[in-house]
Amino acid sequence: MDTRVKTATLFDLRSWSAGCLDRVERALERWVTAEAPAGLDHGAPAELVEAMRYAVLDGGKRLRPLLVLAACEAVQGNEGAAMRAACATELIHAYSLVHDDMPCMDNDILRRGKPTVHVKFGEATALLAGDALQALAFELLTPEDATFPAAMQAQLCRLLARAAGSAGMAGGQAIDLASVGERLSERQLRDMHELKTGALLQGSVMMGAACGNLIQAEKAALENYGAAMGLAFQVVDDILDVTSDSATLGKTAGKDALQDKPTYVSILGLERSRAHAQELLARALAALDGSGLSHDRTQALRALADMVVNRAH
Amino acid sequence: MDTRVKTATLFDLRSWSAGCLDRVERALERWVTAEAPAGLDHGAPAELVEAMRYAVLDGGKRLRPLLVLAACEAVQGNEGAAMRAACATELIHAYSLVHDDMPCMDNDILRRGKPTVHVKFGEATALLAGDALQALAFELLTPEDATFPAAMQAQLCRLLARAAGSAGMAGGQAIDLASVGERLSERQLRDMHELKTGALLQGSVMMGAACGNLIQAEKAALENYGAAMGLAFQVVDDILDVTSDSATLGKTAGKDALQDKPTYVSILGLERSRAHAQELLARALAALDGSGLSHDRTQALRALADMVVNRAH
Numbered sequence: 001m002d003t004r005v006k007t008a009t010l011f012d013l014r015s016w017s018a019g020c021l022d023r024v025e026r027a028l029e030r031w032v033t034a035e036a037p038a039g040l041d042h043g044a045p046a047e048l049v050e051a052m053r054y055a056v057l058d059g060g061k062r063l064r065p066l067l068v069l070a071a072c073e074a075v076q077g078n079e080g081a082a083m084r085a086a087c088a089t090e091l092i093h094a095y096s097l098v099h100d101d102m103p104c105m106d107n108d109i110l111r112r113g114k115p116t117v118h119v120k121f122g123e124a125t126a127l128l129a130g131d132a133l134q135a136l137a138f139e140l141l142t143p144e145d146a147t148f149p150a151a152m153q154a155q156l157c158r159l160l161a162r163a164a165g166s167a168g169m170a171g172g173q174a175i176d177l178a179s180v181g182e183r184l185s186e187r188q189l190r191d192m193h194e195l196k197t198g199a200l201l202q203g204s205v206m207m208g209a210a211c212g213n214l215i216q217a218e219k220a221a222l223e224n225y226g227a228a229m230g231l232a233f234q235v236v237d238d239i240l241d242v243t244s245d246s247a248t249l250g251k252t253a254g255k256d257a258l259q260d261k262p263t264y265v266s267i268l269g270l271e272r273s274r275a276h277a278q279e280l281l282a283r284a285l286a287a288l289d290g291s292g293l294s295h296d297r298t299q300a301l302r303a304l305a306d307m308v309v310n311r312a313h
Numbered sequence: 314m315d316t317r318v319k320t321a322t323l324f325d326l327r328s329w330s331a332g333c334l335d336r337v338e339r340a341l342e343r344w345v346t347a348e349a350p351a352g353l354d355h356g357a358p359a360e361l362v363e364a365m366r367y368a369v370l371d372g373g374k375r376l377r378p379l380l381v382l383a384a385c386e387a388v389q390g391n392e393g394a395a396m397r398a399a400c401a402t403e404l405i406h407a408y409s410l411v412h413d414d415m416p417c418m419d420n421d422i423l424r425r426g427k428p429t430v431h432v433k434f435g436e437a438t439a440l441l442a443g444d445a446l447q448a449l450a451f452e453l454l455t456p457e458d459a460t461f462p463a464a465m466q467a468q469l470c471r472l473l474a475r476a477a478g479s480a481g482m483a484g485g486q487a488i489d490l491a492s493v494g495e496r497l498s499e500r501q502l503r504d505m506h507e508l509k510t511g512a513l514l515q516g517s518v519m520m521g522a523a524c525g526n527l528i529q530a531e532k533a534a535l536e537n538y539g540a541a542m543g544l545a546f547q548v549v550d551d552i553l554d555v556t557s558d559s560a561t562l563g564k565t566a567g568k569d570a571l572q573d574k575p576t577y578v579s580i581l582g583l584e585r586s587r588a589h590a591q592e593l594l595a596r597a598l599a600a601l602d603g604s605g606l607s608h609d610r611t612q613a614l615r616a617l618a619d620m621v622v623n624r625a626h
Contacts (some may be wrong), residue, residue: 034479044479048487049556099444102417104436123417125439128483131412132445138451142471154466158455165448166347166357166365170441174361177437193378218318 015301017066020086024065025057027087029055031140032056032133044132050131051121056094058110063233064089064204064310070300071208071222074293078211081148085207087154088137092164092200095133098126108255134164148211155210163203172196176261184262193234194227201233202226205301217276220292225284229305232280236309238263239273244313281309326616330379333399336371338377340400344453345369345446351447357445364434364442365449369407372425376546376621377402384535385611386522387606391524397468398520400468401450405513407447407476411439413486422567441602447477469525477517483511489574497575506547507540514546515539518614534604538597542618545593549622551576553587557626594622 034049040080065086072082101108101116102123109119118126142158162168172195179192205226209219241256242265256263264273288298328511347362377488378399385395414421415436422432454469475481483510492505518539522532554569557576569576577586597618601611 016546017406043489044484047491048479048484095444097438102440104415104440124485127412127415127417128490130444131408131477132479132483132487134447135474135481135483137474138470139474139478142467142474144471150462150464150467154455154463154470157451157467157470161448161450161452161455164444165452166445168448170445170448171357171361174438174441174445177441178358178360266563277323295558296340 005249010302011299012039013300013307014299015304020066020069021062024069024086024090028056028090032091032136032174046123048125048128048132051117051125052133054120055098055117055133056091057115058287060090060094062090063304064093065231066202066213066304067201067204067226067284068208070204070304072211073208074222074298075209075212075214075218075299076214077208078152078295079154080146081152081211082141082147082208084143085151085160085211087201088140088156088160089204090208091137091140092134092160092169095130095137096132096164096173096200098130098167102126105173105177106259137164151209156206156207159203159207159210163199168195168199169197171201178285179262180259183263184267186264187266188230189262189264189267191224193231193301197237198227198230199233201230205229215292218291218293221287223291224287225291225301226281226303228284228287229308231286232277232305233308235264235273235277236311237278238265239270239277240311240313241265277309279304315450324612324616326613327618329613333379333382334375336396337375337382337399340396341369341403344400345404345449346532359433361438364430365446366444367433368411368430368446369404370464371613372427373403373407375403376617377406377513379617380517380539380542380614381521381524383617384518384522385524386613387535387611388527388531389524389610390436390521390526391461391465394469394524397453397456397541398519398524400472400508401453401469401473402513402517402520403598404446404450404453405473405482408450408622409477409482409486409513411443411446415439418486418490419568419572422430450477450508465523469520472520472523476503476512481508481512481516482510485512492575495575497580498578499524499580502575502577502580503544504545508545510550511540511543514543518542528605529560531604531606534606537600538604538614538618541593541597541600545590545618546599546621548577548586548590548593549624551578552583552590553624553626554578555583590622595616595620 020144032049034044036045068086068089069082072079095112098117100106101111114183117129121129137160138157141160142153149273164170172192175192176196202223205222209222238256241254241263264276268276284300288301291298345362345366347357347359381399381402382395383599407448410424413419415431416423422429430442433443450473451470454473455466477483485505488505489509515536518535522535551569554567554576577589581589598615601614604611
């Protein structure tokens with residue numbers, strides 16, 4: 001029997017991702033630059049931009065950009081807007097890693113198998129590179145050429161600012177800091193992760209969705225998908241921190257236990273954490289089933305949720 | 314002779330500023346908060362917000378907000394939008410001070426007469442508070458209630474992102490870092506300051522202007538005003554660092570010389586620096602004269618430029 005026909009009807013995440021990532025990498029390469037933006041006299045100083053590029057280019061799973069593009073596909077949204085939104089989420093993620101790795105935070109020297117930004121460029125440059133990456137994210141979302149509507153630009157800025165700020169990612173990191181050595185309940189741990197990682201992952205989904213026109217039921221379904229998938233990501237991160245090694249992860253393994261950080265594994269144990277991740281995957285897929293969005297168009301979102309939960313690094 | 318009639322026809326900057334600052338303080342007080350934004354489950358963690366409030370509230374000249382509001386007056390723009398823009402510029406300024414004061418940057422322990430944020434809250438919280446303040450600035454510019462047009466929201470985000478980023482403030486700080494102990498030409502020093510301080514000051518003017526409808530000639534004139542005034546601010550800052558004391562400045566005086574930083578005073582000398590500041594003031598006022606905007610409506614901008622150059626701290 002020729003299985004190729006059957007295979008072709010399955011969604012091929014690997015090939016879909018490769019196409020997206022190729023476009024994302026080229027866009028980031030073009031946008032994280034020392035060239036002066038149109039209308040400005042000055043470009044950016046070369047060393048700062050070098051540190052920004054080091055932090056962003058050629059590394060990472062690019063999960064957030066993929067979520068943006070997959071959600072945009074689900075709603076058949078504006079692809080140009082989605083590419084900018086995809087890159088903006090990655091810039092925010094990258095800046096958070098740069099700052100998170102600094103000595104006053106996690107003090108990590110290895111990231112994606114390379115020296116961290118402050119190790120390579122010094123702490124002051126790392127601090128500024130992170131700051132500049134955050135600003136660049138919002139610059140990307142507001143192109144002067146109006147290739148997509150101002151209302152969409154404003155909505156994308158709104159979603160990203162909330163996801164990144166004190167009631168989102170930065171807030172979650174603050175709770176994370178305060179929780180070292182503390183005993184958290186599962187509820188408290190979930191609250192922390194909903195901010196720290198969940199907000200930007202869910203925000204990525206909603207930014208992709210904001211590139212199209214959504215009815216309320218579709219929006220609510222994608223929010224639920226994003227929430228479940230975002231939390232699943234963190235549960236699996238906690239599992240991998242225990243079960244994997246640094247070479248596979250591309251970052252220091254076993255760090256959570258070493259730093260006495262509360263994790264899903266430390267609270268629920270390994271087996272219940274694994275079961276919880278599978279439950280969250282089921283919840284994310286159920287949200288899409290009930291969304292009213294066509295199964296075909298949500299294939300990338302489905303495959304990404306599955307990848308998040310069943311990944312090895 | 315009764316001078317009161319004559320006095321009343323002069324623009325009273327003190328009273329104009331007091332009215333503006335009262336509204337700005339109340340707005341900041343309301344917007345830098347731990348409450349969950351509409352539509353979000355989570356508020357921000359209390360300690361992080363406390364550090365953000367400490368960094369922002371009750372301190373500083375609020376020059377950037379005043380420039381936004383004065384420019385909005387000049388173009389008779391949308392006041393609600395201008396108040397958000399005013400607060401957003403101050404949040405960006407405040408975050409830059411928090412990060413700038415950290416040990417890996419200027420390592421300063423005194424700011425506005427109070428311990429710096431990292432001294433009071435620890436370095437990790439200072440880093441995150443700065444990051445969250447930047448995000449909050451963009452959140453302020455994109456209110457969900459659409460009290461001002463989406464095109465204005467997007468334009469304000471665009472201007473702020475550029476002014477704050479690698480081709481603006483953060484870029485200028487990177488050049489500043491790299492220039493410690495270096496001999497700069499006046500041209501190089503000017504380039505550095507045009508980014509480090511000038512970009513956000515000029516950006517504040519242009520954000521205020523973006524709250525109204527401008528013709529091209531008015532826009533160009535306000536850009537010239539903003540550029541001259543922004544540079545004047547830095548020249549005077551360099552002068553005050555030499556001629557004033559810490560108590561008057563509310564920050565450590567004599568710091569530039571101590572850190573061997575190039576300044577206008579070190580390059581031009583004190584007298585030529587003073588003359589240069591007056592030239593820049595004249596240039597700023599001339600730009601307004603040639604703007605086509607009515608003299609009446611630009612009185613606040615004129616008085617602010619005068620105050621920037623002739624201030625004692």
